[in-house]
Amino acid sequence: MEFFQYLPLSEARARVAASLAGIIIGREAVDLPGALGRVAAADIVAGEDLPPFSRSSVDGFAVRSADTFGAGESVPALLAIAGEVAMGGEAPGALRPGQAVAIPTGGMLPAGADAVVMLEHTDRPDDATLLVLKVAAPGENVVAKGEDIAAGAVIVGRGTLLGPQHLGILAACGHCRVPVREKPAVAVISSGDELVDLGLAPAGGQIRDINSHSLGAMLAAAGCAVTRLGIVRDNYHDFLAILAKAVAASRLVVISGGSSVGARDYTVKAIGALGAPGVLIHGIAVKPGRPTVFGMVGAVPVFGLPGHPVAAMTVCGQLVRPAIRSLLGETAVEPWSVPAVISRSVASAPGRDDFINVRLARSGGRYTADPILGKSGLISTIAQADGVVHIPADKSGLYSGETVEVLLIKFAQ
16 A cells, blocks of 8 residues: 555444444552543443432421421411421431421431421421411422432443543442453654754754654543654664564554654554454545554554644544544543534535634634644644634535534544
């Protein structure tokens, strides 16, 4: 495969997905706080009802609703106060007809009670007597046992990316340990004689290595355990050696640079040398990011991304991030986007998917998307961006004033 194929983006995504079908990262159990941002490896089931008892949702008095029928401010229902429910304690006994029990928010409903009258709808002429000034319907101001979650119900589905809300429900159901997918071990390699490490001052013709840091951060944010293997020089034997090391120790490998058709671009040759099935994609019809390589060495996916920083990050978001979701068995969710009006016309070549970085501004109740145009080697274009606009391959561009969907930058990557 010596030349670019310029595969349509949709076909490239499908080819990556098909190559990873059935390959899932292993699982482990972690303490609940450590599950944040991880992917659930199994359906997690409630072992008990939540709440475990019927309880009051307001401060007031637990009553039998039938005892309040016909009650009103002019003709209140007269009930005897039979006690008080202490917070965290059990009810003082079954409620008999004509009785009421004081109860706090969250307090356990006494047996026989089926409603709670709010404090402001009552009056107490003395310590033993309660006047109910409003009818209480059955179940009013009561959270029934198991109303929130029933024992045996799936509370977190397999493949769920666990957020704070999921940790809350797991805590409520007493799950101290959580089955999650392991963090995929991902190796990041930067390629090129022109690159120097971050702490060094570039000499003439040299630039600092950007991509291992930006791509490494994107992959870490996606839930990976990232190892930066440093810079490999434009020497095939060195390139092959470091790629072989990365494949042996990782579940996924990302290389930046070395993916085009130049004499010193070794990604395609090295992937092919390491084993079947080899290179599956060389070039996609997308801007920025056309010189992209994808291959499989056994069960390890290898992505060769362009050396230009914006192109590398764009392709990482469009191809590598979905591959990681697949390895983690993560349930697909629609990324967050906002509608906005494009502030100027943008041309695009039909037959190619274009991704335009934009800056968002809000005015008059709507967002305006201002394109940040520039070459894919200019890292400042993406550093200034709030989001990305996708121009599909079947469009020839965008017109000023057109409404577009802006994929927020956090979710684009």
